[in-house]
Amino acid sequence: MKKEPPPSPRLAAVTVRDPDLAEKDRDLLVRADRDPRSYPRGEVSVWWATAPYLLRPGLAVAGLGAGAWVTGAVEWYTPSPHDGGATVNDAFGRPVQELFDGLHSALLMAWPIGTAVLAFMGFAYAANAASRNKTARRLAELKDRCVQPSELNDDARTLLARAxxxxxxVRTSAVHRFDLIDRQHNDVALPRQEWEIAEALRKYTRMVKAEPSNPKGDKVAALLNTRRRALRASLDGITRRVEALESYAEQVAQADDRYRELQQIQTLTDGSDDVLDFLARTVRDDLAIAEIEGMTGEAAAVADAFTTALESAKEAAVIALPTRTTAA
Structure with missing residues (x-):
C-alpha cells in the first residue's frame, strides 16, 4: 500500500515591526514581545505601586521610634530615700535602668537611620514605578508600529505568512547573499513591503470585525454587502501584491538552482585536465578532447540559463519591489 506524503507544514505568521523604527524602540518592542510579564501594558499609581514594598520596613521604623519614646519616657528606677546600705531596689533597679538607658540611646541612633533608609527605599521604588510608567506610555505610543498575528483574522494571517x-x-538565497540580484535594494524594499502588507491587513481585519454580526433590516444588509464587496476588492489587491512577491521568490529560486548547477559544472570542468590525462591513456586523444569540449559546452549552456534566470528574477523584482521615489 502506497503511503500518503506527509502534509506540508502550515505557514505561521510572525510579528512585523515598522522598518522605520528607531533601534531603541525596536529593541523595546522585541523585549516586550519576548517577556510580556516584565513590561506593563498600562500606567499605575506611583503611590500604590510603592506602598506595598514600604509596609514592613515602615512598621519596623515605627517600632524603633516607639521603642525610643517608651524607653526614654518611663523611669524604671528611683534611688531609695535612706542613708543606709544598698537595698534590693538599688541592687536590681539600677542595672535595669542602665540597661534601658543604653537601649534608649541605641534606639535614638537607629530610628533616624531607619527613617533615612525608608525614605531612600521609597524614592527608589517610586522612581522604578515612574520608569515603568514611562515604558508603558512608550509601548502604548508604539502599539500601531507593530502588527501582531493575533490582530489579524484567518485570511489576513495566511496572506501575511505567505508574504x-x-x-x-529571497533573503536566504545564494544569489541574494552574493549580491547577484541587488542585495542592497532587497534589504530595504523587502521589509518595507512586508510592513505595508501587514499594516493593510490589520486595517482590513479591523474593518471586518467592526461589521455587525446580526444586521437588522434590508437597508443594513444591502449596505453591509456593498461594504463587504469593497473590502474583498481591497483584500484582492493585497493578494496580488503578495503573489507578486511569491513570483519574485520563485524566480529567485530558479536563479538559485541554476547558480548551484553552474557551480557544480564549474567544479567538474576545473578538473578537466586530470580527466583529459586519464582519458588519453585509455582512449584516443580526439575522443578525450571531444568529451572535455562537451563538458565545457554544458557549462556554457548552464551559464546562459543562469543568466536568463537572473534576468527573470530582476524583472520580477521590478514588479514586486518597486523603487520608492521621494518628492524633490
Missing part, C-alpha cells in the same frame, strides 16, 4: 515566506526565500 513572509516569500521574503525569507
Amino acid at each position: 513572509q515566506q516569500a521574503k525569507k526565500a
Whole structure:
C-alpha cells in the first residue's frame, strides 16, 4: 500500500515591526514581545505601586521610634530615700535602668537611620514605578508600529505568512547573499513591503470585525454587502501584491538552482585536465578532447540559463519591489 506524503507544514505568521523604527524602540518592542510579564501594558499609581514594598520596613521604623519614646519616657528606677546600705531596689533597679538607658540611646541612633533608609527605599521604588510608567506610555505610543498575528483574522494571517515566506526565500538565497540580484535594494524594499502588507491587513481585519454580526433590516444588509464587496476588492489587491512577491521568490529560486548547477559544472570542468590525462591513456586523444569540449559546452549552456534566470528574477523584482521615489 502506497503511503500518503506527509502534509506540508502550515505557514505561521510572525510579528512585523515598522522598518522605520528607531533601534531603541525596536529593541523595546522585541523585549516586550519576548517577556510580556516584565513590561506593563498600562500606567499605575506611583503611590500604590510603592506602598506595598514600604509596609514592613515602615512598621519596623515605627517600632524603633516607639521603642525610643517608651524607653526614654518611663523611669524604671528611683534611688531609695535612706542613708543606709544598698537595698534590693538599688541592687536590681539600677542595672535595669542602665540597661534601658543604653537601649534608649541605641534606639535614638537607629530610628533616624531607619527613617533615612525608608525614605531612600521609597524614592527608589517610586522612581522604578515612574520608569515603568514611562515604558508603558512608550509601548502604548508604539502599539500601531507593530502588527501582531493575533490582530489579524484567518485570511489576513495566511496572506501575511505567505508574504513572509516569500521574503525569507529571497533573503536566504545564494544569489541574494552574493549580491547577484541587488542585495542592497532587497534589504530595504523587502521589509518595507512586508510592513505595508501587514499594516493593510490589520486595517482590513479591523474593518471586518467592526461589521455587525446580526444586521437588522434590508437597508443594513444591502449596505453591509456593498461594504463587504469593497473590502474583498481591497483584500484582492493585497493578494496580488503578495503573489507578486511569491513570483519574485520563485524566480529567485530558479536563479538559485541554476547558480548551484553552474557551480557544480564549474567544479567538474576545473578538473578537466586530470580527466583529459586519464582519458588519453585509455582512449584516443580526439575522443578525450571531444568529451572535455562537451563538458565545457554544458557549462556554457548552464551559464546562459543562469543568466536568463537572473534576468527573470530582476524583472520580477521590478514588479514586486518597486523603487520608492521621494518628492524633490
